[in-house]
Amino acid sequence: MNPLFAFDDDPCRALAAHHGTPCFAYSGAVAEAGFRALRAALPARVRLAYAVKANPHPELLARFASLGASFDCASIGELERVEALGLPPGRTFFAGPGKREAELRKALEMGVRVQAEGWEDLARIDRLADREIAVNLRVHPAFDLDEGNRIIGGSGPSAFGVDEEDVPRLLERAAALRHVRIRGLHVFAASNQRDAAKLRAIHGGVLDLARRLHETHGLAFEQIDLGGGLGVPYAPEETPLDLAAFGQGLSDLLARHSWFSGELILEPGRFLAGPCGIYLARVVRVKESRGTRFAILEGGINHLIRPLLTGQPFPVKAVGKGEGDVPYTLAGPLCTSLDRLGEVRLPELAAGDLLVFGTTGAYGLNEGMTHFLSHPVPPEVWVA
Ligand SMILES: Cc1ncc(COP(=O)(O)O)c(C=O)c1O
Incomplete structure (x- = not known):
């Protein structure tokens, strides 16, 4: 089978005859094989959180859940789909630059780990919470290691996260919060990247940033979320991501950053669903x-x-x-x-x-x- 297509000609004809056209079809077996291959290439200290926005089909979510996936959500609709899976708390994340109060309330109710994108998220969670809540801080880095990637937006202005240079001021304000504790970092700095060496450089930049924040501000990170951005080929001449090299890169980075004993989170969407x-x-x-x-x-x-x-x-x-x-x-x-x-x-x-x-x-x-x-x-x- 051509790896760009999940079905050969005969199954395509059968799907069209049975379901009519146009239609989308998804192969659970192909999705599972991709998940297992990625999981097998990663060090144990890396958690896989499927980015639901890439494809929120309930069967796909259930298949990934059965394989041990966590989930990255970016809207109330996605949170509700993950809630329907009946997972234990702690397996869901919630990112997004414009989280409304109802969404944050839902996230707290579900025991979801929020990627706080700025002061407003921190302050709203603090007001809504009646217990200590650990959050991750999403930082928009000053470096751009995925040059020219217009989906990520480089090191210019961004709607996402807190600009790296504004972090000290934000931490000063956050010190007065009653319930919210920053226990993780989230940086998403790659998109559709099939080059393992580039991913390693980008993720290395994120871990260097984490170390600076740890050393300068005493932030104790339980987790560092590297976001998504693992690429897939869309054309025969495009080579797939070398999973062994990618996994090795993450192992090397963990070894180099021995100050960090928490877990790394990856949030692939395209790679797992595409x-x-x-x-x-x-x-x-x-x-x-x-x-x-x-x-x-x-x-x-x-x-x-x-x-x-x-x-x-x-x-x-x-x-x-x-x-x-x-x-x-x-x-x-x-x-x-x-x-x-x-x-x-x-x-x-x-x-x-x-x-x-x-x-x-x-x-x-x-x-x-x-x-x-x-x-x-x-x-x-x-x-x-
Ligand atoms: C916070 C977050 N995590 C993960 C993803 C998934 O990215 P990808 O499909 O490139 O892996 C996205 C995509 O927009 C995102 O915004």
């Missing part, structure tokens, strides 16, 4: 316009928004038609010329042909959309 998914859609029409061949599909950026955001198409093949070299612009059904899934090369297409897109298990029905869907949808008020 490869298990496919998206199936049929060609509705093929048309040629001024020298460009369009294949117009049943679904477009309303289902796969990533190509619009990144300019990179998902891997795609025409089920049962083998390789081909005809250039097509893939368009969706929306009445906007933004609705494009990419410029690709496929065999000659006709209406009714089934296309399968690979690696759509994470940020497929999203790269934003599951984020949107698990936040409350606002009412629409009609004013005559």
Whole structure:
């Protein structure tokens, strides 16, 4: 099987016949294999917290939970999905730059570890809590070791966390809090990174920052959360992350930072969910316009928004038609010329042909959309 696609041609045909198109399909076996491979490569002192935003499908969450995963949530909708798993307290984290009071209340009720993104989170938790609450402090570092990654935003201004240079002032204020204790650090500084050496450098930067905060401010960290950002290939020429090298990098860093005896947390979303998914859609029409061949599909950026955001198409093949070299612009059904899934090369297409897109298990029905869907949808008020 091509690792970019979680299903071969025959299962794709069967899924389309049984469920209709367009549809997303996820393979529990592929998800489990990915989780086990990553787990096996990591030192024991690393905890895996699946980033629910990547794909909050209940079966996927249940499968990861059965494998011992913790969970990283970023909205009340995600917290509720994890709550439904009935996990013991301490296996869930809650990050997000705009946590509302109801969400924080829910997190406290569930015994969730909050990644405090600034003074407001700390002060609100302190007001809501009736007992000591350990939180992690999310810091936006001054270094940028994943240069040019616009999802992370580099070392410039950020909506996430506390700027590194503002940490001393924040800690002074936090000393007066009655219930909240900062017991961990959270720094997310990579995105879709498939280079183990770069990840090691980025995570090394985070541990160096943790040591500075520990030495300068006496912060005792039970955990250091390195966020997500483990990459997956989206094209045949892209090489997968070398898990052995990645795991070795983390072991080396733990050995180098012997002052730190707590656990490292990783919050992979894309890496764990991406490869298990496919998206199936049929060609509705093929048309040629001024020298460009369009294949117009049943679904477009309303289902796969990533190509619009990144300019990179998902891997795609025409089920049962083998390789081909005809250039097509893939368009969706929306009445906007933004609705494009990419410029690709496929065999000659006709209406009714089934296309399968690979690696759509994470940020497929999203790269934003599951984020949107698990936040409350606002009412629409009609004013005559
Ligand atoms: C706090 C946090 N953790 C983890 C993730 C997952 O990142 P990735 O899918 O790159 O592993 C994200 C993604 O936005 C995030 O914001």
